[in-house]
Amino acid sequence: MANPSLLILPGDGIGPEVMAEVRRVIDWFGANKGLTFDVSEDLVGGASYDKHGTPLTDAAMAKAQEVDAVLLGAVGGPKYDDLDFSVKPERGLLRLRKEMDLFSNLRPAQCFDALADFSSLKHDIVAGLDIMIVRELTSGVYFGEPRGIHKEGNERVGINTQRYTESEIARVSRSAFELARKRSNKVCSMEKANVMESGVLWRDVVQEIHDAEYPDVELSHMYADNGAMQLVRAPKQFDVIVTDNLFGDILSDCAAMLTGSLGMLPSASLGLPMANGRPKALYEPVHGSAPDITGQGKANPIACILSFAMALRYSFDEGDNADLLEGAVQQVLADGARTADLMGPEGGTPISTTEMGDAILAALD
């Protein structure tokens, strides 16, 4: 069988710096676990604009459609702030998400023991936390029509429309139920069915998909405002949370920050299964290009490395190797390795991006 294929798009700012560490991790799995990927690399964002005048070339887009998974660093930076909207670095990422139809955005909130005191919540509330928010990413109020600002009489009116079709709700709920089966088999669906018809439909369709296809998974429903409250009150009651684009945007940021630094947070965006059964997939850290620390060796590579761990788990069915990599990250944190973003008020000497990579490789060994 052919090796699984990966397209690496390091992008801008600290993207290439953190991706260099991921490449070493990928090489480690090739050398030590017989897990060899066909890796290709291309440009995205400002890096692509600088060379080609576009944030993503058609060739790079076509390549992304062909490979088993895409790994992306970050895009953007002040250098590109004044560019026309149509060629802004972010457009490269949006094009990937849209053309690959990546409707299911997975954002884990996992508390690494060594960082439990880093959270703004009490130690006991977050210690051992491991939840996954599944956010619908390609529809809902961010895309619904009608939209815009117009004049009614002598005042302006702003309009956005929350719109979901049955099939859009069905496919993201399937994605959540599939995930739950690989975890603690529990899904909580969040909407506002008490005040929104789209929420009523959401609740009905999630329940129908559950009853017909996933009766073995434990399903509950919660209003999203209560969900927000519960996330900070007792987050460990959840395993997988599935919700729409808008609520998911807010709830996933909230949940993610329960656990510490932006430099720690991975994500996956999944689409429909390809011919080989693997989902269309793009993995990326949640953070941006961090221009304030670019080129200084200060970036924390863990978010990007954990994004590769998600690829192992969700694209390549390599759950054991994903556990191994996540365990290595736990290990180095427990041993006290800290990049600058993980320094607490007590201070200490931070290690560099490469030194964090070294530590993780040593832990893998």
Ligand code: NAI
């Ligand atoms: P950012 O995530 O790049 O940085 C926010 C803060 O967190 C900065 O102080 C940064 O130094 C720090 N930080 C982020 N990642 C870190 C890491 N791995 N290690 C250590 N510290 C880290 O967000 P910001 O500053 O709002 O945006 C900067 C640029 O990135 C903008 O051009 C923005 O449009 C772009 N961006 C791109 C994203 C993407 O590619 N998916 C997501 C968010 C922002």
Ligand code: MG
């Ligand atoms: Mg957001």
